Amino acid sequence: MLRVAILGATGAVGQTFVRLLSGHPLFEIVSLVASERSAGKPYREAAHWIQSEPLDDRIGDLVVEGIDAAPDADLAFSGLDASVAGEVEADWARRGYAVVSNARNYRMDPTVPLLIPEVNADHIALIDRQDWRGADGQPSGGFIVTNPNCSTVGLVMALKPLHDAFGVEAAHVVTMQALSGAGYPGVASLDALGNVVPYIGGEEDKLTTETRKLLGTLGSTGEVVEAEAVVSAQCNRVPVMDGHMEAVSVRLVGSPSAADVADALRSWESPLAGRGLPTAPATPLLVTDDPTAPQPRTHVHLGGGMTVTVGRIQDCPVLGVKFVVLSHNTVRGAAGGAILNAELLHAEGRLGRRADAA
The missing domain is CATH 3.40.50.720 (NAD(P)-binding Rossmann-like Domain)
Structure with missing residues (x-):
């Protein structure tokens, strides 16, 4: 031990x-x-x-x-x-x-x-x-x-298979972030109940910069060469206890269809499979066809809170493809x-x- x-x-x-x-x-x-x-x-x-x-x-x-x-x-x-x-x-x-x-x-x-x-x-x-x-x-x-950052984790877990399969050129993400992400005592009840706060200090910059480093590669001298993907983020605090939800639109190299993206996400295999890491979930990335999913109440605790769920994969007339991501902010994200x-x-x-x- x-x-x-x-x-x-x-x-x-x-x-x-x-x-x-x-x-x-x-x-x-x-x-x-x-x-x-x-x-x-x-x-x-x-x-x-x-x-x-x-x-x-x-x-x-x-x-x-x-x-x-x-x-x-x-x-x-x-x-x-x-x-x-x-x-x-x-x-x-x-x-x-x-x-x-x-x-x-x-x-x-x-x-x-x-x-x-x-x-x-x-x-x-x-x-x-x-x-x-x-x-x-x-x-x-x-x-x-x-x-x-807790909001970056879900986004990057969804983008990684797509970056490997096609290459991510740009992404726009709108987050709906749980109250537990603000710590304790966190957001005052009169600010949170029946309300949405469209500002979380520093959060949007973290999504932009951290995503490029995470998707980057190691250069010949050992430094990280950041991915060139452009990320735009808008972050909101919503009256949910646990679970950060993100509505993502992404432009990929070659303009694959929503069906191609769904196939790439489903066929992605975790490099941790078989390594016996106790906290690694059996299904780190779950793709659902349920048109009403994912939802914090029913999906956030999957894999002990370590599974990231992706749903509502659709063609997007602006960037190409759009989908919704859900991750547990205090478990997978912290x-x-x-x-x-x-x-x-x-x-x-x-x-x-x-x-x-x-």
Whole structure:
């Protein structure tokens, strides 16, 4: 078992890490890290538990540590807010930890993998370009790996098979994003109930930039050569608990029909198949013919929240083809995606180095 710390453990994403890692066959939680106001308290007292499953008693008894903690751990999952994640994650990397982050701070760093294992597992090689050094000036062995923004994940999972089969030239996406994406306490009830908020700060830029990096390839000198696809995004907060839905129109090389696109999506095979990664769903991309699907209430929890569902594939008179995508924003788009990243790192022999060096 690899020993793990969770940074930002009391927040919504941190709690999802705790829930998903309970009973995990590879990872054991040994340290819960949060702000100084929570440090020193048992986790059950420090965290306002909002998950759908009861808190594990062993985890509830763990005493929360401050951000300068130095646990005997092989890696750290970060659910920190972006306002503090940059400095804290860098400090942990300098001290030799593998940091698997959900925060945005290092996603576009040219030396940091922005990773969806089914999409760009080869980008793990960027780790070798990182140079985190400890207080003694020597390489620490630590590194940072990130997962994308919660709205980017669903879009890119749907675009990847199409980019491989045809080539993506341009995409327009309108998101309908769940309230849980705003964390806790999140959007005020009087702003959310019976309403749609057509603005989520920074979200549209993330969809544009992260998509190009994720669909990019590794160049001859090891850098990411971003895809040339043009992405335009409009993001909305809607009164749904979990599940980001996206209406996508896409222009593909060769102008394939909606039937061609549906065939490409259905025939796509995950490169993770057969690798035995515990969080990898048996069906990472589900295509449905139901004209009323996908819907958050009936589809968002498929594959334990790790399956992305695509439906309503149609010809589009503007860009060529259009469809609807649904993904679980706090599982596939946050903690679950980060855990899958760590499982892939373990399978590639990238974890356990700190413990080995000690």
